[in-house]
Amino acid sequence: GENVEQHPSTLSVQEGDSAVIKCTYSDSASNYFPWYKQELGKRPQLIIDIRSNVGEKKDQRIAVTLNKTAKHFSLHITETQPEDSAVYFCAASDTGRRALTFGSGTRLQVQP
Amino acid sequence: NAGVMQNPRHLVRRRGQEARLRCSPMKGHSHVYWYRQLPEEGLKFMVYLQKENIIDESGMPKERFSAEFPKEGPSILRIQQVVRGDSAAYFCASCPVSTDTQYFGPGTRLTVL
Numbered sequence: 001g002e003n004v005e006q007h008p009s010t011l012s013v014q015e016g017d018s019a020v021i022k023c024t025y026s027d028s029a030s031n032y033f034p035w036y037k038q039e040l041g042k043r044p045q046l047i048i049d050i051r052s053n054v055g056e057k058k059d060q061r062i063a064v065t066l067n068k069t070a071k072h073f074s075l076h077i078t079e080t081q082p083e084d085s086a087v088y089f090c091a092a093s094d095t096g097r098r099a100l101t102f103g104s105g106t107r108l109q110v111q112p
Numbered sequence: 113n114a115g116v117m118q119n120p121r122h123l124v125r126r127r128g129q130e131a132r133l134r135c136s137p138m139k140g141h142s143h144v145y146w147y148r149q150l151p152e153e154g155l156k157f158m159v160y161l162q163k164e165n166i167i168d169e170s171g172m173p174k175e176r177f178s179a180e181f182p183k184e185g186p187s188i189l190r191i192q193q194v195v196r197g198d199s200a201a202y203f204c205a206s207c208p209v210s211t212d213t214q215y216f217g218p219g220t221r222l223t224v225l
Contacts, residue, residue, distance in 0.1 A: 001170075032212040043203065043216040044155065051212075089154055093212060099145060099168055100205075100214060102154040 002027040004092050006103025013080050014111050021106045023090035024072040030092040033066060033073045034100070039086045047088075048075070080110045114139070116206050116217035117186075124223045131191040131198070133220045137206030144187045145214060146172075146179060149201040161187055194224045 003026040013019050025033075034049035050057045050064045050073065057064050061080075066073040077084055087107050091100040117136040125131050137144050143162055147155040157171040161181035172179065176194075181187040191198055201221050205214035 034213070036216075043218045046213065046215065049213065095212065098143070098207075098212060099157040099160050099171070100147075100155075101157065102147075104154045 002030055002092055002094075002101040004090060004101050004103045006090050006106060008106060009104065010107045010109070012109045012111060015080060015082060017080055019075075019077045019080050019084070019108055019110075021075045021088055021090070021108075022072060023074070023092075023103050024070075025092040025101075026071065027092070027094065028071065029094040029096070030101075031095055032093045033064070034091050035064060035075050036089045036091065036102075037086045038089065038105075044089060077108075080108075082110050082112050084108060085110045116141075116204060116215055118202075118204055118217035118220050120220060121218060122221050122223070124225065125194050126225050127195060128193050131194050131222055133189040133191075133202050133204075133222070134186040135189070135204030135206075135217055136186040137204075138215055141206035141208050141215075143207050143209065144181050145205045145207075146187075146189050147203045147205065149203060149219075151200070155203060158189070191222075194222075196224050198222060199224045 006023045031052035036044035037047045038044045061078045063076040087105045089105050090103040093100045146158040149155045159172045159179045160168040176192045178190045201219045203219045205216045207214045
């Protein structure tokens with residue numbers, strides 16, 4: 001089955017700096033890669049996703065890149081703000097199976 | 113359009129009791145997924161259902177756990193004879209038939225005493 005590795009497990013940045021979180025996946029059949037943000041005690045919220053026919057996608061301060069050959073994808077947050085502090089999860093799935101396999105999460109702390 | 117609804121939000125059970133968790137998907141969504149999140153860990157897939165059908169239950173323990181999504185009403189995750197290790201947050205997610213995008217409910221936090 002699919003295995004998703006996520007690094008780093010914790011990340012502390014100064015407000016205004018950029019943050020990068022990286023994930024690798026094992027199953028070459030995976031073709032959908034969402035990122036979720038989870039605040040303490042809350043539901044995971046989709047912040048951005050990318051499909052395998054696209055190499056990069058951007059939404060304001062958030063961008064995701066995908067390298068299918070290397071089987072890795074990354075989340076980039078620019079101009080970080082204290083409200084970006086949360087746990088971020090990457091995930092992968094394929095159109096056939098559809099169930100998401102999640103990474104172990106990255107706790108992002110943005111210092112004001 | 114209301115989001116994914118789950119109830120109860122918090123559930124306390126004693127060892128050996130049954131827990132029933134409910135999930136109402138977003139309007140127009142016919143696919144439901146259940147995930148379990150242990151404290152300080154990621155989400156683990158349990159089961160994927162469509163109306164009246166279990167599509168994939170590969171992540172669900174073989175014993176004590178069952179799930180259904182009837183033609184009418186919410187999806188239900190049932191845990192029989194709960195043990196302390198079942199204490200976790202249980203999230204359901206739904207998506208429409210046309211995309212992969214899953215939207216999560218607020219979760220049910222199960223505590224087994």
